[in-house]
Amino acid sequence: xxxxxxxxxxxxxxxxxxxxxxxxxxxxxxxxxxxxxxxxxxxxxxxxxxxxxxxxxxxxxxxxxxxxxxxxxxxxxxxxxxxxxxxxxxxxxxxxxxxxxxxxxxxxxxxxxxxxxxxxxxxxxxxxxxxxxxxxxxxxxxxxxxxxxxxxxxxxxxxxxxxxxxxxxxxxxxxxxxxxxxxxxxxxxxxxxxxxxxxxxxxxxxxxxxxxxxxxxxxxxxxxxxxxxxxxxxxxxxxxxxxxxxxxxxxxxxxxxxxxxxxxxxxxxxxxxxxxxxxxxxxxxxxxxxxxxxxxxxxxxxx
Amino acid sequence: xxxxxxxxxxxxxxxxxxxxxxxxxxxxxxxxxxxxxxxxxxxxxxxxxxxxxxxxxxxxxxxxxxxxxxxxxxxxxxxxxxxxxxxxxxxxxxxxxxxxxxxxxxxxxxxxxxxxxxxxxxxxxxxxxxxxxxxxxxxxxxxxxxxxxxxxxxxxxxxxxxxxxxxxxxxxxxxxxxxxxxxxxxxxxxxxxxxxxxxxxxxxxxxxxxxxxxxxxxxxxxxxxxxxxxxxxxxxxxxxxxxxxxxxxxxxxxxxxxxxxxxxxxxxxxxxxxxxxxxxxxxxxxxxxxxxxxxxxxxxxxx
Numbered sequence: 050x051x052x053x054x055x056x057x058x059x060x061x062x063x064x065x066x067x068x069x070x071x072x073x074x075x076x077x078x079x080x081x082x083x084x085x086x087x088x089x090x091x092x093x094x095x096x097x098x099x100x101x102x103x104x105x106x107x108x109x110x111x112x113x114x115x116x117x118x119x120x121x122x123x124x125x126x127x128x129x130x131x132x133x134x135x136x137x138x139x140x141x142x143x144x145x146x147x148x149x150x151x152x153x154x155x156x157x158x159x160x161x162x163x164x165x166x167x168x169x170x171x172x173x174x175x176x177x178x179x180x181x182x183x184x185x186x187x188x189x190x191x192x193x194x195x196x197x198x199x200x201x202x203x204x205x206x207x208x209x210x211x212x213x214x215x216x217x218x219x220x221x222x223x224x225x226x227x228x229x230x231x232x233x234x235x236x237x238x239x240x241x242x243x244x245x246x247x248x249x250x251x252x253x254x255x256x257x258x259x260x261x262x263x264x265x266x267x268x269x270x271x272x273x274x275x276x277x278x279x280x281x282x283x284x285x286x287x288x289x290x291x292x293x294x295x296x297x298x299x300x301x302x303x304x305x306x307x308x309x310x311x312x313x314x315x316x317x318x319x320x321x322x323x324x325x326x327x328x329x330x331x332x333x334x335x336x337x338x339x340x341x342x343x344x345x346x347x348x349x350x351x352x
Numbered sequence: 353x354x355x356x357x358x359x360x361x362x363x364x365x366x367x368x369x370x371x372x373x374x375x376x377x378x379x380x381x382x383x384x385x386x387x388x389x390x391x392x393x394x395x396x397x398x399x400x401x402x403x404x405x406x407x408x409x410x411x412x413x414x415x416x417x418x419x420x421x422x423x424x425x426x427x428x429x430x431x432x433x434x435x436x437x438x439x440x441x442x443x444x445x446x447x448x449x450x451x452x453x454x455x456x457x458x459x460x461x462x463x464x465x466x467x468x469x470x471x472x473x474x475x476x477x478x479x480x481x482x483x484x485x486x487x488x489x490x491x492x493x494x495x496x497x498x499x500x501x502x503x504x505x506x507x508x509x510x511x512x513x514x515x516x517x518x519x520x521x522x523x524x525x526x527x528x529x530x531x532x533x534x535x536x537x538x539x540x541x542x543x544x545x546x547x548x549x550x551x552x553x554x555x556x557x558x559x560x561x562x563x564x565x566x567x568x569x570x571x572x573x574x575x576x577x578x579x580x581x582x583x584x585x586x587x588x589x590x591x592x593x594x595x596x597x598x599x600x601x602x603x604x605x606x607x608x609x610x611x612x613x614x615x616x617x618x619x620x621x622x623x624x625x626x627x628x629x630x631x632x633x634x635x636x637x638x639x640x641x642x643x644x645x646x647x648x649x650x651x652x653x654x655x
Contacts, residue, residue, distance in 0.1 A: 062428065062432055063429055063432055063433070064395055066395075070425075088391055088394070088395075088421075088425040089392045091367065091391070092367055092369075096369065112454075112457040112458050113459075114425055114428045114458055115425075118391075118421070118424055118425045118428075118454075119391065121417055121421055122391040122417055122421045125417045125421075126365075126366055126367075129365055129366055130366070146453070147454060150446075151415075151421075151450060154444070154446045154447075154450065155416050155496065156416075156495055192459055193457075193458065193459050
């Protein structure tokens with residue numbers, strides 16, 4: 050089982066020749082999730098060899114164009130390529146209106162079921178769960194209602210120590226409980242302890258996504274101890290005024306959130322088009338928090 | 353004075369790695385016109401070094417996404433880059449609703465005046481004229497209302513034969529009329545003939561754009577004798593059934609329109625993603641009409 054994120058677009062509002070507007074593809078335990086969908090995302094998905102028909106959750110943080118102007122085109126292409134499997138889009142309420150209007154005027158009837166879950170940028174709640182993953186949303190602080198996202202693996206089962214279990218000649222029916230960490234009392238009164246017959250479960254991993262937002266320490270609680278935190282860093286600290294005016298974050302501030310939340314690794318993106326590269330963002334953030342990468346389009350990070 | 357068209361996107365509904373969805377930039381006598389604006393057009397404009405702030409007319413043929421999904425992003429970028437000069441968009445009525453809704457939900461107030469002229473896909477009429485150019489629309493035949501466009505230079509003035517004019521010692525006040533081809537009677541009763549003192553005007557050139565449409569011979573009258581005709585050729589003749597079902601044209605049919613309309617040159621585009629290149633389109637069309645090019649993204653053609 051893998052858990053990884055591929056950066057499809059690492060730029061901010063103005064696309065540049067090497068930074069597309071924001072989009073990320075998350076693969077987690079055979080679940081396929083797209084986060085944000087700036088203009089050109091469908092081309093980026095093809096370029097980086099993502100099987101687009103496998104995507105069945107699309108999370109849209111907010112309705113600034115650099116985070117969703119590619120969605121209508123992606124949906125059209127999924128349809129033209131013969132999709133019949135349903136798709137759920139989580140995003141602001143008006144997104145549904147915009148998408149349905151664009152499909153309607155084009156006379157398109159999608160060959161698949163399109164379901165919208167409305168987010169309001171104010172709630173911390175579970176959006177989806179199955180046996181393998183959970184998807185959460187939490188509020189960010191931007192000029193318009195904006196949602197952060199957290200994707201985490203479900204707690205994993207302990208691994209059976211098969212050799213010891215066989216030696217003891219125990220019934221196979223005990224295995225599910227032991228793997229869940231439960232101790233079992235046999236009819237004879239003998240206690241069978243999970244810890245003796247299983248190895249510890251691998252830790253569940255988690256990934257949090259924060260774009261776009263002003264520096265807001267309330268975020269720390271939502272992303273505490275995640276393995277990887279993506280946080281926007283539109284500006285450097287010398288443009289702090291501009292960051293505050295536009296409700297964006299500097300590299301130093303993003304690193305402060307990472308440090309306070311004690312995350313494993315910090316990814317920085319959403320760089321303003323004024324910066325030629327991410328070198329200064331890296332330096333500024335690294336002075337505060339040691340495990341930092343400034344992302345580039347096409348990179349894949351293991352969570 | 354130049355008159356040229358740059359192909360920004362030569363593909364059909366599904367973008368491929370080398371064919372963006374439809375868009376063209378037309379430069380005509382210092383006028384800057386964008387025709388259609390598929391997803392990714394703003395990046396193509398930058399890639400091919402078009403000064404995007406000079407564009408002041410945008411013509412949208414119809415509301416299939418591959419012809420307009422890049423418009424909202426382009427408008428946002430024009431705004432972010434500081435535009436204050438007005439812009440006129442000619443397209444179906446619902447386009448205004450879609451664009452204004454997307455700007456509104458993003459909380460954007462454009463720094464420039466955005467004017468919409470509504471087209472209904474049924475009229476042959478003049479949309480714009482000034483001293484240098486005319487822009488016309490005419491109906492195409494597609495699954496939804498679709499507009500063709502014709503851009504032509506205004507009739508040019510005759511060029512003064514300055515040497516002969518000076519030798520004759522005539523008043524400079526005669527020049528405007530002579531350049532317009534008018535003969536003038538002097539107070540003495542002497543006739544001054546325009547043809548004697550001027551050279552013939554250079555011919556006015558014209559460019560016609562037909563995408564998307566089924567093969568429709570009514571188009572011939574609208575594009576007769578244009579210097580360059582762009583006509584969609586989504587399919588080859590062996591997919592004639594598919595072309596008819598989807599209201600598209602084959603390369604052979606597009607060449608038939610070009611031949612009947614006696615145009616100077618035929619450009620073919622809007623190739624289905626199923627074709628690796630335009631070689632067969634070229635061969636099929638060339639058998640009917642001799643001056644054909646299959647366009648590629650980034651090419652510029654002189655009109």
